[in-house]
Amino acid sequence: MPARDINEEIIEDLYSEALVLADDARAAFDLRVQDARSHMGDLTRVALSIEGLRTTTRLMHVLAWLLNQRAYLAGELSERQLERCGALPEEREADADNLGRLESETRALIEESERLHARVVRLDRDWRLQRDEATSVASLQGRIAQAFATA
Template sequence: MTEPVTINPRIIDALYSEALVLSDEVRAAFMLSGRIETAGREEDLARIALSCEALRTTTRMMHAIAWLLNHRAYFMGELSEFQLRRHGRLSPDAAGGEPERLALLDPEIRVLIGATERFYARLMRLDCGWREHDVQAPSAIAALRERIRMASR
């Protein structure tokens, strides 16, 4: 069994840089992709698919950057570990794209969406590993209950 990776400032800074580049690519791709040249009903469906996936993808990257910024703040001493564990959580509900909608998009945009999904999955694995690292440590409430139990003997 492998030891979970500890998150350190170098990892967070590298991921933050990667997230900024990826976010800029997402912004540029969806800004320039408004030119859909199909006709009739297909055009409407493609525009809806593009809008939905643009919102989903930019939201995914916004959450990723927020998570990374929280970790940077922790390493800079601006957040306690308690604050980071409580408020620096990634949403497990970052759903991937719907296949029927993705099929209506340009291949380049589908590749970019896939890259953001893989990036977010990497962050989720890091976050889960970091959170599981101290699972054995009792919570504050459990520690307080233990103290009360010991005092009542």
């Protein structure tokens, strides 16, 4: 999706989706609730903890990126500030062995968070590419204008 297609509606839809996923993740990875429901083994408990941390971190990164986009669209951040501070950190995908120990609903939640993160990565990458291209074009136009003005 080209960066010019990033607008408030897309950001708000993604933000709502991320909030719902974050709330679902909080419920899914709450070990107090998990312990009360079943007597899971130690390895399953560790897998749940690790993937819970990865999933919630992934979602918090997405939410932070979306909040930066919202601030930019509202005029609270400059393009330069967004470029400098609004990058999405690199993803750490779920571990296949850990996923195998988890319930199917939990695996589906993790996969959904990975898909959301991948969508936001594409938006971020496209925005940065378009910005870099625009900067390069503006620089070239400036150099051409200077060359003809001095000739």
